[in-house]
Amino acid sequence: MHEQDQQIKFYQTGTFTVGNRLLAENQRSVQADMHRTNSLNSGHRACQGCGEALGARYAIDAAMQATGNQLIAVNATGCLEVFSTPYPETSWQIPWIHSLFGNAAAVASGVAAAQRALGRPDVRVIAQGGDGGTTDIGFGCLSGMFERNDDVLYICYDNEAYMNTGVQRSSATPPAARTATTPALGPAPGNVFGTGKNVPRIAMAHRIPYVATASVSNLRDLERKVRHAMGIHGARYIHIFVPCPLGWGSAPADTIKLARLAVETGLFPLFEAHDGQVTSSTPIRHKVPVTEYLKLQKRYAHLFGKEPDLGRIAQIQGMADRNVDDFGLLQ
């Protein structure tokens, strides 16, 4: 390249796109690589436009690259497990084990201990599950893994409800969202405005070495965080936002758009924390009101009836604005 090219530092799409022909090979994403692992291969039975299938391939491919393919994944019960491994087929092109709904973190701790016993410190362990298996059912095992600082990266793919069993509410379901168990009926339709359960913050309270949030809408950010996590030993946690067209009542083509809007509204802040302290956040590029995000999903349709539910929309906007303040998302 010319010297002047370096001076300009303008690459048309920069690092917003998956690849970019103007960037050097080593500046492109793992997903741009013709020889990426495709850890979660074709033929899986996830719905059209599944955000979780996408997030899992993004994260595990990045972890495979970071560890030189020396990786074992432990999966909690949930969509990801069900759609990827209906007997006798598997979509996983990595060593992969499934045990129970609630014990992924504990099994992963055991796998890590076994590798240590075998004298294979190069083999790294990831535990992964949905929000149900993480924030509800597997929460005790997860907290134990954190508290012992076991050498595991736990990844939660958050689609905000129990999806494969028929869209039941989880403790990650956002306020006002309609699910099978929080129908859009009565004076306050949809999920209650509770106090919330912010697992990334809870993980930080354990003062584990690394906690991060990521989104399928920001691949470079996600890959960087996974790579960083694999460079650290001890308990680590990454919480990835993965839209669910089926459960959210959104168009399959809108999966990444919704993930992007969740970030750009401030509803899902992207940040990382080391040893319990927030160390960085990813700024919002073009701030948008929460209605742009809510309107694309049928689970919020009751907020936009003949009489829009302005009060609760304002409450949701308040949540977004608070995130913007808390994490300094507008720089």
Add this chain to the structure above:
Amino acid sequence: MDKPYAITLDVGSSLANKTGAWRTNRPVYLDRLPPCNHACPAGENIQGWLFHAESGDYEAAWRALTEDNPLAAIMGRVCYHPCEGSCNRGKIDEAVGINSVERFLGDEAIKRGWKFAPPKSESGKRVLIVGAGPSGLSAAYHLRRLGHAVKIVDAGPRAGGMMRFGIPKYRLPRDVLDAEVQRILDMGIELELNCKVANILETMQAGRFDAAFLAVGAHIAKRAYIPAGEAAHMLDAVSVLRSMEGEDKPMLGRRVVVYGGGNTALDVARTAKRLGATESIIVYRRTREKMPAHDFEVEEALQEGVLIKWLSTIRNMADEGTLTVEKMALDDKGFPQPTGELETLEADSLVLALGQDVDLSLLDGVPGLVLKDGTVQVDRNMMTGHAGIFAGGDMVPSERTVTVGIGHGKKAARHIDGWLSGKPYDPPPKHELASFDKLNSWYYSDAPKTVRPMLDLARRTSTFDEVVSGLDETNALFEARRCLSCGNCFECDNCYGVCPDNAVIKLGPGKRFEFNFDYCKGCGICEAECPCGAIKMIPEVS
């Protein structure tokens, strides 16, 4: 019994599960027509040549550009760039400075001495071109590339037509014009100057030409009857601009009045300023909104101190140079009507810039021709009513600009080639338009603030005056990279990355992508996240 006590079943791959069967819509890759290409009167593949410029391969960019238009350095100076007016980037921040990049490429080509390749084989056919202006030169270039023997004849003393005898030097330096004309002639094209064709059929027969392309332009100044004293100094714009090319520059005096509202009027007024006139005044009978001249030219003229009297007509010119000017007022229909209100203007000379007519005398006695409103009628193949005689540029009904003329030349060349070979040229169907709503503009970088002011300055000055140079390489590369590549894959890998089903196959650099329809579920994320709109979802047919 040799069966084991416990068995481990082999796991099968999910590749056995062909999820493509779920699909109701399928994605297809397509090339859409970028708005810049759509707007270009010369039919340039602008997005196509910017693609090469983006990677810094300026020669490939110039070669892609000259597939359609051989006069890049001239275009980068005199084209009114309708491409920029339609550029989708204009809806994000500001249109890509296509014209300035074109000028940069054209100048690079001259500087580095890039040449056109000679044709691979000779067709044995001979084509006569009348007129060495933009349209004739363009036709000559394209016909020569197609292997035909080409001869250009021109009535003038130098090649270039209105590019030399109409466009002032401050807009088009003559060394640039000479270099680009010579490069075309170097392909093996014969040029005969100072040769006026009196009868086209006789000339064709004498030279054993198989076809002819006429592009004589419009060089006869239109007159208006203005009562004037015998000593009144009244000239026409065409001769003023033409005499700028000769030894004796026109004597316009210190106070010059130009009558008319087109680009030519502005050219004369600005030329007069440069010749030392202290007052250069344009008198135009309508308003600025109605003026046919381009806005930026009006702006530049005003910046240079040219004055414009709107809604005014010239009644007469007395011997001592006193002009009587009448104020006009627009009526209900927007036409100027006299008000009877008179004023006087002192002028050493009055230049009429009221439009130009075509000298059609070479067509006398040619059967089949249709002439209308002083122009030759041509069909959609640029052929006149007389088989084998084609025409283009200012002598056929159209907008009279250099770029339109160049476009005519290319189009005519293709149809002449088709006519000569007996296989009529069938233009490929136009792709659907890549309008802004087809793009996902999220993915494009914002232009860094540190570079923008510099660029704005370069852009403003590059179109104004040859005293200031065009873009340097840093700016040109940056400007090229602002292109959104509307409707045409630029291999950003987004589709390959965002497919949840790993159903996009990356074929490698320069080879783009393919869908794997065994597994594509038809979710449409690839279409939604394609920055440039090169994917379309269509219904699956059983």
